[in-house]
Amino acid sequence: NSKKGPQNNKGSEHGKGKSGKFTLKTPKGTRDYGPVEMAVRRQVFDIIYNVFHMHGAVEIETPVFELKEVLTGKYGEDAKLIYDLEDQGGEILSLRYDLTVPFARYVAMNKISNIKRYHVARVYRRDNPAMTRGRYREFYQCDFDIAGQYDAMIPDAECVQLVHQVLLKLNLGDFIIKVNHRKILDGVFGACGVPVEKFRPICSAVDKLDKSPWEDVRKEMVDEKGLDGNVADVIGEYVKLSGKEELLEKLKNDARLKDSTDAQAGLSDLTLLYQYCKSLSCDNHLVFDMGLARGLDYYTGVIYEAVLMAGQTAKEGPVGSVAGGGRYDGLVGMFDPKKKTVPCVGVSFGIERLFAIHEQKQRADNDKLRSTQTEVFVAAACKGMIHERLKILGLLHEAGIKAESSYKNNPKILNQLQYSEDNAIPLVVLIGESEVQEGIVKLRDTATRAEVAIKREELVTVVKQRLANK
Amino acid sequence: NSKKGPQNNKGSEHGKGKSGKFTLKTPKGTRDYGPVEMAVRRQVFDIIYNVFHMHGAVEIETPVFELKEVLTGKYGEDAKLIYDLEDQGGEILSLRYDLTVPFARYVAMNKISNIKRYHVARVYRRDNPAMTRGRYREFYQCDFDIAGQYDAMIPDAECVQLVHQVLLKLNLGDFIIKVNHRKILDGVFGACGVPVEKFRPICSAVDKLDKSPWEDVRKEMVDEKGLDGNVADVIGEYVKLSGKEELLEKLKNDARLKDSTDAQAGLSDLTLLYQYCKSLSCDNHLVFDMGLARGLDYYTGVIYEAVLMAGQTAKEGPVGSVAGGGRYDGLVGMFDPKKKTVPCVGVSFGIERLFAIHEQKQRADNDKLRSTQTEVFVAAACKGMIHERLKILGLLHEAGIKAESSYKNNPKILNQLQYSEDNAIPLVVLIGESEVQEGIVKLRDTATRAEVAIKREELVTVVKQRLANK
CATH class of the missing domain: 3.40.50.800 (Anticodon-binding domain)
Incomplete structure (x- = not known):
């Protein structure tokens, strides 16, 4: 049997002919996975599932589409990227945009007070696909979340430990886990004089620091979001900082942050997180990075992001984030009629990127990737x-x-x-x-x-x- | 942690209130899978995957939606059940209705001449859901197919062997694998005097024999499909027959079928299939059932269906089909510009039904179904x-x-x-x-x-x- 992989479908190879003939392609921004890609995928999933089971997580699955109103008001301006189903009589439906909102809907609907679950499934975003860079409209997410009212930082530390374990087991070279706290960012914004209504837009601007230089981010703050230039400059001082526990200690005594309840709460949370991670032996890749902001509005506490160091050549640029997440204590409450909430913290693996890197590595180690197990x-x-x-x-x-x-x-x-x-x-x-x-x-x-x-x-x-x- | 399973969502529990408040439910005909359901699912999948790997099958995955025209003209009157996506500018898309048509599209698009693949994924049908009987609008299919130009009946026998192995390993009690051949049916129709253009509609009517008595099927043939009553009666004689190899021999010498090229070709195919299944030690559950017709139009040769015997009490009725499939030699050609085809044979497991039966059995054996693996x-x-x-x-x-x-x-x-x-x-x-x-x-x-x-x-x-x- 010649088991050919799928051709790269760039959408133009089999255009609709003049005769109105059949178009032989997959939809824009999607692809088939051939036998070799699937074999790689299974190896990566098996490693990650094993770590999830190590932590006693259960698995759930939700429908690929939700009532449109479940997704409404959760994604800010990205809502325009949601795929809607045609109104064929009956309910108005949309394809899921991530796994976090369906999880919160699940927890609220079933009145669950605590659960530690994983969910691996594809999500859908009508984004401009950059398929050569591995960005698709249909892609896998691999999420681990802990919901429940617990003592501070214990579940948060478990999420860091889990990311640490997965990246070690995937054996993709050195990595760092950046950590920050929404309350520290809010504390900094407040202490620098950002008006409260601008906290989230300014936070979104900071989020771009991993892709853009500070000058561009400052420009967005000042020109697009109307922030005072001096205020932006002071923020610039803070968001460039990164370090370990000594930076936490330094900031606790920082003149501007000393009286910020938010900043102090965030700093002591991160101090505790560091201590727990030490006991769990997973602190050595942990970096407190004040420039980490995470895009989504719903985070309320600790946020983190794992970055691979390997492959970060000047030519190729950084591999970028392979996992990210944080605490979101308000999302479940948005689905409860009485606004009763369940605090949550979780992490999502950028699994498509992990597939690509793992496959590269496999090919480098051994050019024969088997897609069958025949003995x-x-x-x-x-x-x-x-x-x-x-x-x-x-x-x-x-x-x-x-x-x-x-x-x-x-x-x-x-x-x-x-x-x-x-x-x-x-x-x-x-x-x-x-x-x-x-x-x-x-x-x-x-x-x-x-x-x-x-x-x-x-x-x-x-x-x-x-x-x-x- | 109290890990509650999802509530059964019957669509009316959380209706939209007068105040236009939020509707907390999953879309009609869909459900969440909770931790226990997922644990059962994984057990069943692991058993089935193992058998697939035993046969050297590779795995593929295709997008959840296809260009609408890929699905057009493949499902006959069931096309009305296809979910369409909204036209948000760009391509016109539909959710997949099964895994067979996307597989044929994949084979044609990548110009694959032979492949043995499995694909496990959810498919979508806007049917009237009967969720209490386990029928949903979103449900799993679990398909194994062999594409390629090979010698007669060798891949077909492998499909029978695979169904046999899966059902033995799932250990769900006694079962039979019914087998028939489209050419035998066509031969019978021809010999009885059915006009050629009525072959497929009459075949659809025969397909209902497993759910309806012969009288109803005859009524459909005569009243709805305009068949002569006497012709229907002769067909009735044949479709009631079932047996083993001796029935094949008897029919080879049947007065009406003796001169039917179609019927004789089908009968000698099944004779060969029986011989191969004997060599593979998987003939003991095989029953030649002339009433088996299979709904889909695209079958061209051997067709089969596995039925569990357990649970077939007068009260509950038959468990029904848990796997089915057959040969479809024309489907890939429908996607090829030059109509070049690749012969295929395959089987699809009714996995949702297998989950349900496996879960029942597990609960009967041991009331504690674990949803975690914590040691x-x-x-x-x-x-x-x-x-x-x-x-x-x-x-x-x-x-x-x-x-x-x-x-x-x-x-x-x-x-x-x-x-x-x-x-x-x-x-x-x-x-x-x-x-x-x-x-x-x-x-x-x-x-x-x-x-x-x-x-x-x-x-x-x-x-x-x-x-x-x-």
């Missing part, structure tokens, strides 16, 4: 062996051994051996008329091409031994 | 132990042991032990001030409540031993 290929050395091959297949499957054979009545021997080599199938069982008569089979090692004759009744045992030693 | 709960016997608990968590996680602890600074000991029992967590590590001072921990077996003191540095080894023996 044995059953081959015939001569014609008329189809029933004998099927009997051996049945025997191997019965024993739990992954085995394939050709779909042809009389396949050529060279093609069968070539197929086994091309697909990295470790063992080949070879039969011919004489083998069938004598009740034996030949077992061939694909890598060394060495063959041995064994009794048919010993086949399963020998194959299992060989596979165990691979 | 150890780290508990404190006194106040002020939070950092000590986190250190032990870090230690256990480092060793790959799944461990949780409370999010409270000073949780009550009884609550911690109760949580461990409620969630069937097998082991509890208990620490108090004296344990910390002496460098020991207490290890408690949740089931027996027996406690032993062990040295802290031996904790990981002992826990691993205990878990291995569970």
Whole structure:
């Protein structure tokens, strides 16, 4: 079988002809995942699922679409990117934009007071796709969240620990986990003289610091958002700061922040977070970065973002964030008729980016990425062996051994051996008329091409031994 | 943590109030999957995936929506059930209705000449949902298909073998795999005097035989589809027949079918299928059922359907089909500009029904269905132990042991032990001030409540031993 991956679909290859002929493509901003991409995806998911299970998380799944009003008023100006379904009579529906809002809807609807859940699924954004840079309109999110009224920073520290564990296990090189706190940002804004109604817009501007230089961010603050230039300059002093616990201590005594209740609350939260992370042995990649703001409006406390250091060459630019999240204590309350809320903290992995990096790494390590798990290929050395091959297949499957054979009545021997080599199938069982008569089979090692004759009744045992030693 | 499952959402519980208030529900015909449902789902998927891998299948994924024209002309009168997306400027899109048409589009678009793939994903049908009977508008399909030009019946027999293996491994009791052939049906229709243009409508009528008595089906043929009553009566003789190979032999010599090229081709295909299934040791549940027709128009050869026998009481009625499929040699060609086709055969598992039956069985076997995999709960016997608990968590996680602890600074000991029992967590590590001072921990077996003191540095080894023996 030649298992070709999907072609890159750039939308223009198969345009609609003049004759109004059929357009053979996937929708704009979407792609098929071929066998190799799926194999990579499964490896990454298995690692992440294992960490989620390590933390006792349960899994949930919600519908791909929600009532449109569930999504309304949650995403600010990004709401224009939501996909709506056609009104075909009945309810007005939209495709989910993320997994956080459906989670909050789930918690409120089922009156759940506490849950630690993960949810891995695709979300939909009618954004301008930049598919060459791995940005699609349909993409996976991989979320872990803890909902419940608990003591300060314990669940927050678990989220940091979880990101730490996932990135270590994926083994993608060095990384940092940036951490900040919305109350520190608000405290800084307040102490610098930003009017309260401008806190969120100015916060959005700060969020762009990881992609744009300070000059551009300052320009947005002053020109677009009407902030006083001097105030912007003072903010600039703070958001450039980054460090560890000593920076927290320094800021606690900062002249401007000393009297800010918000800033002091945020600073002592982060101090506690550091202590817990030390006990959990996950503090060594933690960096307090005052320029971290996170885009979404709904965060209310700790925010964090993990960044890979590898691949950050001057040419390619930074790999960017591979995970991010924070505390959002108000979102569930937006769905409760009595505004009763459930505090939440969570993290979302940028899983498409992790797939791409993992695949790159795999290809560098070993150019043969297998998309199947087949252990044995059953081959015939001569014609008329189809029933004998099927009997051996049945025997191997019965024993739990992954085995394939050709779909042809009389396949050529060279093609069968070539197929086994091309697909990295470790063992080949070879039969011919004489083998069938004598009740034996030949077992061939694909890598060394060495063959041995064994009794048919010993086949399963020998194959299992060989596979165990691979 | 109280991990409540989702409430059944019947659409009327949280109606839109007079004040136009927020509607807290999932869209009509959809549901959330809670932790227990997801745990059951994973068990079933793992079993099925294992069988797919046994056969060397690769996995693919396609977008949740397709260009509307990809779906057009594939589903006959069911096309009215397709969900369309709103025209927000750009392409006209629809949610996928099944996984077969996207697969054919994928094969044609990537000019693949052969592939054996599986695809597990949700599909969307604006049907009248009967949620109490497990019928939803959003539901999983689990498809395995073989595309490629191969020798007769070898891939078809593999599909039968795969269904056989999945149902054996799921261990849901006795089952039969009904098999028939579109050419036999066409041969019968032709020999009985059905006009060619009525072959497909009459075939659709026969398809209803598993739910309706022959009288109703005959009525549909005669009254709705304008078939001569005498012709219908002769068809009735044939579609009531079922048996094994001896029926195939009998029909080969049937006076009416003797001269039907179609019928004879279908009968010799099924004879060969029986022989291959014998070699694969999967013929013992195979039943040749002439009343099996399958709804979809695109089938061209062998068709099959698996039915569970268990639970078929007079009161509950039959469980019905849990898997079905067949050969469709023309579908890929519908997407190729030059009509070049790739023959296909495949099977789709009725996975939602399998979830439901598996869950029922699990509950009957053992009333405690776990939704987490946690192995150890780290508990404190006194106040002020939070950092000590986190250190032990870090230690256990480092060793790959799944461990949780409370999010409270000073949780009550009884609550911690109760949580461990409620969630069937097998082991509890208990620490108090004296344990910390002496460098020991207490290890408690949740089931027996027996406690032993062990040295802290031996904790990981002992826990691993205990878990291995569970």
